[in-house]
Structures are given as C-alpha cells and as structure tokens.
Amino acid sequence: MTPADLSLTVQHAVRRAVDDGALRVDVPPRVKVERARPGGTGEYASSVALSLARPAGRTPLDVAGVLKERLQGVPGILAVDITGPGFLNFTLRPDAGGDLVRAIRDEGAAYGHGTALAGTTVRFAEVTESRGQVVTGVVLRLLRSQGADASFGGGERMHVRPAAYLPDVLGVDAARWALLRAAPSDRALDGPPLLLQHERNSLFRVRYAHARVQRLLVNGLQLGFTPSYAYGIPSETSYESDLLASELLGVLGDHPLVLLAAARHRAPDRVARHLExxxxxxxxxxxxxxxxGDEKPSAAHRSRLALAEAAGTVLAGGLALLGISAPDQI
Structure with a gap:
C-alpha cells in the first residue's frame, strides 16, 4: 500500500463515518498522510482527526476513535494506533492489493457477505404496495447476506414512498433500479431515462462497466495473457495511473462495509450508489x-487485468443483490 493508497483509504473511512451518521463534517477532498514522526508508531501517520474535530464538534481523540473503528481490518492495514492528541498511526501489510483481489476472486459474488448480523432476527410485516415489496425484498437479501435470520411474518415495516413497479414498460432491470436507486423515503427515479444508453444514465454506467470488464478479459486472452495479481501493481505507468488503481482498490475494499451498512439501515440505495x-x-x-501499440504484455498488465476482473465480480454481485442482471455485452 502506497501513501496515495493510504490517503484514499482514510478519506473513504471519513466518508463512511459521515454516511453512517457518526460524523457530521464535509469529507475533505484530500487526506494528508506522511511518514510517522519520532514518538509515533508504524510507517505512516495522519492528523485528519485534528482537522475534523472542530467542525464535528468533537474532540480529536473522539474523531480518531471513530475513524480507527472504520480502518481496522481494511486490507493493507495491519494496525491502527492513536497517539498524542489524536494522530492516527498506521502499520501496513505488504501486498495488500493482492490480498484483496485474491479474496474477491476466491469468494466471487459472495464477496462482502459476512456474519456480522448472525444471531439477529428480523420479521417484516407483509407488504402489498409494489415499491414496498421490491425494496423490502432486497433488504431481506441484504440482511441474510450479513448472517441475519430475516423473513416476512412479523411487525417491522419499511417506510417506503409508494411508486409503481413497471417491468412490462421498462423491463425488469430499469424498473427495479428506478425504485431502488433513490432512498426508500424519496421519490423513485423517472423510468424512461433509464432506458437510454448514455453516461448520464447511472444504470447504464454500472452495467456497461461490467460488460467492459468482460471485454477486457477477452482482449487480454487474445493478446496472450490472463489475470494474475503480482506483488502490488508494478509501477510502469504514471503517478496518475497508480492513483486510478488505488482509487479502484479503495472502492472494492469498501464493498463489505457498504453491504453491512445497507443491511443495518435498510437502505438498498447505498448499494446502488456504491455500484456507481x-x-x-x-x-x-x-x-x-x-x-x-507495440507494448508487450507485462506483470503490470496481468495485475491490472486481475484488478479489473475483481471490479467486474463486485459489480455483478451487487447487481444480483438488487435483482438486476449484469450482461456480458451491451
């Protein structure tokens, strides 16, 4: 994990804390990470908790504790320690990206599923309104993906703003995305724009990205190489390219936490936004x-292809939870 990777990882932790309601601050556009100073621990440190404390109305130690909770267990980070008035110190693991990519390949569509809600029983009241049925059905899937015993036959009710489910008009995928992409209490998306193959169409972008991964895999095979994540992605490209890989690794690493938060908060829209x-x-x-051009396939290309393949797996798994297909071609 490079300093750029770590900076993005900490920024993602701040964003998750904001999304979960644990912090009420603006997510900083960049988180500064530097070598740990004498008296610190690990290889790197960040003062982000100190800078967020005043706008959050919390002490730096409180903010650091919130962020530490969301950084522990993140691929690539061996340990997170809080030192001084609220500095976050990081001890890193080698080959973090490889661990993540291999975990996604091993777990497939089940990557991000877990047992955090094992022992939790949830019983929803029967639903007759069409959007409520779709949303509650996905919430049941999310809860089960995290180990909960969830089904109909109880008193809990989802608070869902009514809207028509129109698979005969829009097709199943667009009809479901229209109801699920917006928060349950918000107005559903307009259906017709979801049928357009345009980058402004969020459903098209997600499904196209999955199809693009499948094309990359075919093209790689035609060029004589297959996905294989080396010890990190060899730095044969620009710093900008390395940042793009880091950003993708960070988003993929967030996937299990997003699924857990979506289950806890009964919020399928969090999954849809994460897929975007x-x-x-x-x-x-x-x-x-x-x-x-005439460039020969290298270890870097095999690693990048493995990372792209992992992204395709996450996209397919997330869409499946929403009941939406992931086509190999668009």
Whole structure:
C-alpha cells in the first residue's frame, strides 16, 4: 500500500463515518498522510482527526476513535494506533492489493457477505404496495447476506414512498433500479431515462462497466495473457495511473462495509450508489489495463487485468443483490 493508497483509504473511512451518521463534517477532498514522526508508531501517520474535530464538534481523540473503528481490518492495514492528541498511526501489510483481489476472486459474488448480523432476527410485516415489496425484498437479501435470520411474518415495516413497479414498460432491470436507486423515503427515479444508453444514465454506467470488464478479459486472452495479481501493481505507468488503481482498490475494499451498512439501515440505495462509484472507478482505470501499440504484455498488465476482473465480480454481485442482471455485452 502506497501513501496515495493510504490517503484514499482514510478519506473513504471519513466518508463512511459521515454516511453512517457518526460524523457530521464535509469529507475533505484530500487526506494528508506522511511518514510517522519520532514518538509515533508504524510507517505512516495522519492528523485528519485534528482537522475534523472542530467542525464535528468533537474532540480529536473522539474523531480518531471513530475513524480507527472504520480502518481496522481494511486490507493493507495491519494496525491502527492513536497517539498524542489524536494522530492516527498506521502499520501496513505488504501486498495488500493482492490480498484483496485474491479474496474477491476466491469468494466471487459472495464477496462482502459476512456474519456480522448472525444471531439477529428480523420479521417484516407483509407488504402489498409494489415499491414496498421490491425494496423490502432486497433488504431481506441484504440482511441474510450479513448472517441475519430475516423473513416476512412479523411487525417491522419499511417506510417506503409508494411508486409503481413497471417491468412490462421498462423491463425488469430499469424498473427495479428506478425504485431502488433513490432512498426508500424519496421519490423513485423517472423510468424512461433509464432506458437510454448514455453516461448520464447511472444504470447504464454500472452495467456497461461490467460488460467492459468482460471485454477486457477477452482482449487480454487474445493478446496472450490472463489475470494474475503480482506483488502490488508494478509501477510502469504514471503517478496518475497508480492513483486510478488505488482509487479502484479503495472502492472494492469498501464493498463489505457498504453491504453491512445497507443491511443495518435498510437502505438498498447505498448499494446502488456504491455500484456507481465502482463503475466510475473502473471506467477511469480501464484505459491502463491493456498494452498499447507495440507494448508487450507485462506483470503490470496481468495485475491490472486481475484488478479489473475483481471490479467486474463486485459489480455483478451487487447487481444480483438488487435483482438486476449484469450482461456480458451491451
């Protein structure tokens, strides 16, 4: 994990804390990470908790504790320690990106599923309104993906703003995205724009990104190489390319936490928004994957292809939880 990787990882932790309601601050556009100073621990440190404390109305130690909770167990980070008035200190693991990519390959569509809610029983009241049925059905899937015993037959009710489910008009995928992409209490998305193959169409971007990964895999095979994540991505490209890879790794690493938060908060829209972020990071990264011109395939290309493949797996798994297909071609 490079300093750029770590900076993005800490920024993602701040964003998760804001999304979860644990912190009420503006997410900084950049988090400064530097070598740990004498008296610190690990290789790197960040003073982000000190800078967020005043706007959050909390002490730096409180903010550091919130962020530490969201950084522990993140691929690539061996330990997070709080020193002094609220500095975050990081001890890193080698080959963090490889661990993440291999975990996604091993777990497939089940990557991000876990047992955090094991022992939790949830029983929803029967629903007759069409949007409520779709949303509650996905929430049940999310809860089960985290180990909960969830089903109909109880008293808990989802608070869902009514809207028509129109698979005969829009097709199943667009009809479901229209109801799920917006927060349950918000107005559903307009259906017709979701049928347009345009980058402004969030559903198209997500499904196109998955299809693009499948094309990259085919093209790689035609060029004589397959996905294989080396010890990190060899730095044969620009700093900008390395940042694109770091951004994609960060988003993929967030996936399990997003699924857990979506289950806890009964919020399928969090999964949809995360799939958009994954698609956008993949589409920005895709141009670095294949050799250009007379360039020969290298370890870097195999690693980048493995990272793209992992993104495709996450996109397919997330769409499946929403009941939406992930086509290999668009």
């Amino acid at each position: 972020a994954t698609a956008d990071a993949l589409l920005a990264f895709q141009h670095t994957v294949l050799p250009l």
